[in-house]
Amino acid sequence: MEEIKVFCPATIANVSCGFDVLGLALESVGDEMLVRKTDKPGIKITKITGQELPLATENNVAGVAGLALLQKSDYQGGFEIEIQKKIKPGSGIGSSAASSTGAVWAMDQLLGNPFTKLELVQFAMQGEKLASDVAHADNVAPAIYGGFTLVRSYDPLDIIPIPAPDELFATVIHPQIEIKTSDSRKILKTNISLEKGIRQWGNLGGLIAGLYTKDYNLIGRSLEDHIVEPIRSILIPGFDQVKSSVHDSGALGCGISGSGPSIFALSKGEETAQIVAKEMASVYKTIGLDFDVHVSKICSRGVASLMAGPKDI
Structure with missing residues (x-):
């Protein structure tokens, strides 16, 4: 694949009693992103619709998370990213997490899945650090794993997927x-x-x-x-x-x-x-x-x- 379009779910973090350690992913609301491989090294965010957000790579959570992945990759090229924001920043349902996880998950797919889900969470956490000054995982973990997730430990990072009842x-x-x-x-x-x-x-x-x-x-x-x-x-x-x-x-x-x-x-x-x-x-x-x-x-x-x-x- 040379490009991929992805759905990035909104998330609920904390879920009342699980501050910074518990989260869940939502099915009916989320962002969409288009990520394509390029010959030029680095990451370029070419388009954002739906919200006014910075295109500069170092000032955008998707760019920062993607750079974290590239630093651990042997890939010599780069990526272009288009973002359709349907989650409003500052809404409390994981706007920054959706952009961060969408970028790293899509890049991993285009590179042939060299990274584990746990590693993708670590990359996406760098986007969260840019957004909130804290590299928390309670939004990005469920966005990547799906369902509910428990962050059992941050040092070392340990994510436990939890099933959700059907109803x-x-x-x-x-x-x-x-x-x-x-x-x-x-x-x-x-x-x-x-x-x-x-x-x-x-x-x-x-x-x-x-x-x-x-x-x-x-x-x-x-x-x-x-x-x-x-x-x-x-x-x-x-x-x-x-x-x-x-x-x-x-x-x-x-x-x-x-x-x-x-x-x-x-x-x-x-x-x-x-x-x-x-x-x-x-x-x-x-x-x-x-x-x-x-x-x-x-x-x-x-x-x-x-x-x-x-x-x-």
């Missing part, structure tokens, strides 16, 4: 404000009490157990965040109202997607997830704040090739 659906609402991940991290406390830590660890273990056993009630009971949500929710207008309405609508649980402002809910079945979407939307209609809302299955495959299409996207 599990996510509803995500993005109120039209932007919260930069780097800013939202600055307000977090660097120390927690042992009591809060114990509650959080219990919920994380319970959530993972619920996913493996397909115990939807256990999943719901475990979607609690006693550390990050109480602080970050202050930045999100209508958060408490949304969370209350979601629980009354039959969702398993609700929380902040990534660093916000998006709010996610998990539900058993698409019908409930659609009801939750209407209730979420009702809150922001009352507030008078524009929003986007998505209902999605969990994307089991992660970033993937799209059928061959036009040269440009």
Whole structure:
């Protein structure tokens, strides 16, 4: 192959109790990218549609992640990248992760798959470092592996894929404000009490157990965040109202997607997830704040090739 077009899924990071270690990929929303091999060394971003983002390689997360891969590759040529952004930056559903993972996954495919998924996560993390000053993996890991992923360790990096029950659906609402991940991290406390830590660890273990056993009630009971949500929710207008309405609508649980402002809910079945979407939307209609809302299955495959299409996207 000389070029490839890929779908790069949006992601929900943290998933309430798993700050910086847990994430999931969404099936119904994501970016598209076209990556082609060139004779000229290096990476050139030739086109971005959908959002105003820098074309300069060193200032774009896709470029930085791609350069990290090239440094570990024997390939003497380069790549051109076109990006169709459908995930808004600062939305809290992995905009930078989609670009970072799409670039490195596509490059790996064009080179004949010389790298492991774990190595691709490491390359994509460099894009996340550019975006948020921290090389976190809770968005890029599910984008590459698909489904849910647990970052068991960062040093050394250890990613554990986790299966998602077939009837599990996510509803995500993005109120039209932007919260930069780097800013939202600055307000977090660097120390927690042992009591809060114990509650959080219990919920994380319970959530993972619920996913493996397909115990939807256990999943719901475990979607609690006693550390990050109480602080970050202050930045999100209508958060408490949304969370209350979601629980009354039959969702398993609700929380902040990534660093916000998006709010996610998990539900058993698409019908409930659609009801939750209407209730979420009702809150922001009352507030008078524009929003986007998505209902999605969990994307089991992660970033993937799209059928061959036009040269440009």
